[in-house]
Amino acid sequence: MSIQKVLIAGAWRASDALGTFQAKNPVSGELLEEHYPTSNWADCEAALDSARQAFKELQQVDREVLAGFLHDYANRIEAQTDKIVSLANLETGLPLEPRLASIELPRTTNQMRQAAEACRAGHWTHPIIDTAAGIRTQFGPIGPVCVFGPNNFPLAYGSISGGDFIAAIASGNPVIAKAHPLHPGTTRLLAEEAQSAAVAAGLPAGTVQLLYNMPLEDGEKLAQDPRLAAIAFTGSRKGGLKLKAAADAVGKPIFLELGSINPVLVLPGALAEKGPALSEEFTASCLLATGQFCTSPGMLLLQADAHAEAFVDKTVSAFAAAPNGLLFSEAGCQGLAHAVKHLSQAGAQVLTGGTPVTDDERRYTNTVLRVSGAEFLANSLALQSEAFGNATLIVVASDQAETLKVLDALEGNLTGCIYSASDGSDDDAYDALAPALRQRVGRLLNDKMPTGVAVSPAMNHGGPFPATAQAGFSAVGMPGALLRFAMLQCYDNVRPDRLPAGLRDENPRALWRQIDGQWTKDSL
């Protein structure tokens, strides 16, 4: 048995493996051929040492070089599109077209190039100069970052290719990537391109490193190691909170993206105006990629009336009629079953679905649950458990006052949507309800489902705990996403020739800087 190598200190080398694992084709249920190592602590130790050294060297590397690396890496990924998306398809079951080849891979390289440009421009460093006080401040890189990637976007959120990776690199930090064990091969292919691009750019060895897996306790030990400066994790609440506890105990910055039920509120006027169309829109959003989006709507909130009943009926029919999509893994399918059971035990009624698909361990029946507003309020935490996959909960409140109480009982979420009538009949209700939802979500939408996450400087893919760990930061959108891996670095009375380039009097790169209160690209 040949075991795939790990990428440590600029070289692919044999892992001193504790064991191995294989990915499984979720379509066929068959194990894929390659064996991947579960690293022992020695691998982590070596990666940490190398990352620390790489960080020291990276501080001398011009950001044009880093930007060039990201551009080159994007080009290399595109040159290997077929190979990468084929393996990603095998490992995840996600469709080659359009999802992997025409949506996720271009999104990945697009945001990589945006990160490259953010790195090149340098505006993210947010220089502030107080000429009278002789004090100058900017954001600078924080140090080595460990990125734990999720199962649901092997490329765009991948540990060595996604938003966390590129943000950490673009802000000048080396990355130790921890692959998701459901798609190790895809991650390996990406890491090969990353490493080739790093060598071509002359980046320090250890700027990009890859481990496939490690025991949970070593993950926590890694999180607490002083050589590591920050952590990014996208995945389950359970795993994320364990890592957070480890990081918190030593004051380590950790950026989590955990679950989110992304509540959708449809006001009575909108329901009367276009209930059937909204039902279709909602159903499509819920079942997109079998509901395995971080922004998949897991909760819909209505006020009781005849239109609400019609909406529920139509949505239930649509869920029942739609094909039951493929989930990433048997564990994912079991997790969904468990979550539906949990919601059911908490008082929700299963209107359709609620059972695994017979003879297919990776499919669950499209599921709609229902609960009244009063029942929701009686058990609101349990009824906000995320059912990751093709299931959603409809909450029918008795009136606007109860709707407000439901909103006030929400935990933090990535998104929240409000649909309202075009004739203004919902406007008073909107004004009364929107502020409560606003404080519970990172992104507030009108008349639009939450599943699309534009890569825009104005995007906020973040939100209050427990959706993420820190409601002031977005995981998507340049250059803001870089700030997660930055520290504020102030220079007080520091001699001019010792200042970092962005804080000197001259501003040859036309950086946006705040000088004595005014934003300018001018030199001092």
Place this chain on the structure above:
Amino acid sequence: MSIQKVLIAGAWRASDALGTFQAKNPVSGELLEEHYPTSNWADCEAALDSARQAFKELQQVDREVLAGFLHDYANRIEAQTDKIVSLANLETGLPLEPRLASIELPRTTNQMRQAAEACRAGHWTHPIIDTAAGIRTQFGPIGPVCVFGPNNFPLAYGSISGGDFIAAIASGNPVIAKAHPLHPGTTRLLAEEAQSAAVAAGLPAGTVQLLYNMPLEDGEKLAQDPRLAAIAFTGSRKGGLKLKAAADAVGKPIFLELGSINPVLVLPGALAEKGPALSEEFTASCLLATGQFCTSPGMLLLQADAHAEAFVDKTVSAFAAAPNGLLFSEAGCQGLAHAVKHLSQAGAQVLTGGTPVTDDERRYTNTVLRVSGAEFLANSLALQSEAFGNATLIVVASDQAETLKVLDALEGNLTGCIYSASDGSDDDAYDALAPALRQRVGRLLNDKMPTGVAVSPAMNHGGPFPATAQAGFSAVGMPGALLRFAMLQCYDNVRPDRLPAGLRDENPRALWRQIDGQWTKDSL
């Protein structure tokens, strides 16, 4: 016995007190007359309810009104200068002049006015508009904030008058202030002015509230309560970390300012050039306010040579000759004695001081300890324990390589200073050593002691853990300090008339906004 009232929900009312406490005059050692309540949970409960309601109402309040409140409050404090500084002097022993009346009170009202202007201008909300994607984002207020103030700056860092309070208010959040029990009367006087100003401005009841004390477990319960959105704490590491653990467990943002030893590195050339002058500067910085500054230099790092020995000798003599200053409390004096003992047990040698002043429980002898670089490295964590007060540790490294190791072993600090020769002879050493110190501190200084903290937009009064909880934020300096109490609020496809004022097409207040990548004050 009459017990002072707490400020809850817009009214001074009797606390349902668990007990009472009195402040003590540190000069005379006598208890002051007033009795202050230790609140039971009912007080906290009432304050939380009121803060939640106030927050809802505050969101409808124009920021001009909030700015006006801060200006008016500053005026009212100045009108009561004599009364406030007299009581602060009684409670803290800090000199009336120049410290309280001519330095700290003007600093307090100055930064309050800066916060008012930051609030009025609104640039801190950092609006980002992507016209093509239809997405707009800004920072908005996070919700009710609880501020735990420290002992050492009753006004400028006070729980209801200092940097945390004004930043939380200026960003649109109500504050529950928890007084420091060493100066409850000063806090009461300030809170009276704050409440009068809040009433005059027509702010929601409960925008400013004051509790004097509560059991530790109720503090933790308060920190975890879902009605509270964020916490600011300035004080001891032990107390701060307990509160952090409580907050972390529920994902609550907490901004801590804990201890910092503020290392000062004097390079050999600088020592040769002006050792005696630097010794005087260092001594003055260490003994300022009996060393009870967050930025007091608790560690000095030298390389062994004859000049280093002369520096040590002169510094020891200066410490020995200087009057032993007054500490804030007997507990503070005991804490200092304990810390010096701890450093001593960890291998440091006491060169002068190291004992309490006979017959004075609130004075400790000015203390210099010494340790070699090798000894420091052998026990570096223990030797970085903060000795809050008039004590400092001199570390004498054998050479530059050992100096680098010492810097690499440092925990996070607020500040780090490097003194180097004016003739360039230290420049190579600077280049080799500064990057290591840079990553360990929030503010890097050249040729200047750290004790002055200018109130400037470019200031960073923050630093890596354990100096603070989050190295990306400053507790001093407008408008940056406001961002601690903010959440990122994205509006996706939200109808134009529902956008907050700062994100609409029109920009009547000339807010600095980032529109499609460019900073501008123009309307869209």
